[in-house]
Structures are given as structure tokens and as C-alpha cells.
Amino acid sequence: QKEVEQDPGPLSVPEGAIVSLNCTYSNSAFQYFMWYRQYSRKGPELLMYTYSSGNKEDGRFTAQVDKSSKYISLFIRDSQPSDSATYLCAMSGEIQGAQKLVFGQGTRLTINP
Amino acid sequence: DVKVTQSSRYLVKRTGEKVFLECVQDMDHENMFWYRQDPGLGLRLIYFSYDVKMKEKGDIPEGYSVSREKKERFSLILESASTNQTSMYLCASSLAGPYNEQFFGPGTRLTVL
Numbered sequence: 279q280k281e282v283e284q285d286p287g288p289l290s291v292p293e294g295a296i297v298s299l300n301c302t303y304s305n306s307a308f309q310y311f312m313w314y315r316q317y318s319r320k321g322p323e324l325l326m327y328t329y330s331s332g333n334k335e336d337g338r339f340t341a342q343v344d345k346s347s348k349y350i351s352l353f354i355r356d357s358q359p360s361d362s363a364t365y366l367c368a369m370s371g372e373i374q375g376a377q378k379l380v381f382g383q384g385t386r387l388t389i390n391p
Numbered sequence: 392d393v394k395v396t397q398s399s400r401y402l403v404k405r406t407g408e409k410v411f412l413e414c415v416q417d418m419d420h421e422n423m424f425w426y427r428q429d430p431g432l433g434l435r436l437i438y439f440s441y442d443v444k445m446k447e448k449g450d451i452p453e454g455y456s457v458s459r460e461k462k463e464r465f466s467l468i469l470e471s472a473s474t475n476q477t478s479m480y481l482c483a484s485s486l487a488g489p490y491n492e493q494f495f496g497p498g499t500r501l502t503v504l
Binding site: 282284286310319320321323324327366377379381383 | 395400430431432433434435436481483490492493495496497498
């Protein structure tokens with residue numbers, strides 16, 4: 279079983295739709311949860327960062343963490359064509375005495391005008 | 392503007408060749424990382440370095456080595472390239488400590504024939 283599972287998609291939605299991207303994980307040691315966005319032919323860039331359970335909002339983006347279910351989500355409201363990218367979840371924590379950062383497989387998202 | 396640069400965007404090599412991938416960051420970051428990115432597998436950590444001349448194996452170090460002689464430069468070496476090393480290689484850097492944002496380069500797409 280992979281430590282972090284993310285549906286690779288692809289996901290295609292019309293402009294203006296609400297998008298929900300999700301990841302599940304198996305290791306309860308993860309405490310920091312991140313979403314990276316990767317445009318075509320570019321490296322990933324940090325989009326949002328949350329610690330422990332709860333919600334965090336930044337403009338049209340909301341990151342949600344449910345540690346009891348080992349489930350994290352990224353919601354995009356009023357989606358725009360410029361949001362078309364691959365979204366990678368990532369999580370980190372101390373595992374077996376060492377800090378570890380693990381990425382999900384990435385979900386390719388296309389917003390159609 | 393923070394910057395991580397990689398020596399090549401595209402590289403084609405033959406099986407058995409020695410391959411050098413170079414990464415340079417201008418942010419005075421202590422940590423540097425090498426990942427490979429493959430469809431369906433996400434980002435997988437090959438090696439990382441938390442200081443000059445220091446290196447630690449990641450999840451998939453086999454067939455690779457690294458060199459960090461200067462703080463700003465981190466090199467990935469494929470001693471004898473094989474076709475299963477065809478992939479996108481991403482370099483990243485971050486400040487010291489486990490929970491800091493990683494800044495990625497644009498990636499090198501390596502094809503081994």
C-alpha cells in the first residue's frame with residue numbers, strides 16, 4: 279500500500295465549476311500537509327500549506343485536512359482556465375526517527391473555457 | 392525572485408553512458424534534493440543533501456550518486472545509464488529544517504536509448 283494515494287485523473291471540468299481534489303494517506307505520523315501546483319513543462323510550486331486538522335482558505339482555494347480519516351482535500355471555487363495544471367498533494371512528518379516528505383501521484387486538471 | 396536552475400531541459404543519452412545532471416540555486420538554501428517524476432508514480436526522492444559534502448539516500452538511490460562540493464550546486468550522476476532511468480528529473484532546494492517549502496527547478500527530461 280502506498281503511503282499517499284491520489285487519483286491521477288485526468289479531471290476535466292467547465293470554467294466556473296467547483297473542483298475537489300483529494301488524497302488519502304496511511305501513516306498517522308504525517309503532520310504537515312501541502313498542495314503543490316505544476317504547470318506543463320515547469321517544476322511544482324507550493325500552493326497551500328496546513329498543519330494538522332482543519333481548513334485553510336486562500337482566495338479561491340481551500341485546503342482541508344481530516345486527520346481522523348487520513349484524508350486531505352483541495353477545493354477550487356470559480357475555476358479558471360489558468361488553474362489547468364497537475365496538482366500534487368504532499369505530506370511530511372517524523373517517521374522512524376527521520377523527517378520524511380511524501381508526494382502523491384498528482385492529479386491532472388483541465389478547466390475548459 | 393528565487394531561482395533553481397537545471398543545466399538541461401532535454402537530454403538524450405545511450406545505454407551505458409555516464410550522465411551528469413546539474414542543479415544550481417541562488418537562495419543560499421541548506422537543503423537540496425533530487426527527484427524523479429514518472430506517470431502514475433509521482434515524485435520519488437533519489438538523494439538529498441543538507442549541507443556541503445553531505446548526502447543522504449532517498450527512496451530510490453540505486454543506480455544514482457550525487458555530489459555537493461559547493462552550497463549552491465547539487466549534481467546527480469548516473470554512472471551507467473539504463474533505459475529504466477528515462478524520466479523527468481527535478482531538483483529542489485529549501486531552507487534548513489524539515490517543514491520548509493521546497494523550491495523546484497524546471498526539470499530535465501532524460502531519455503536513455
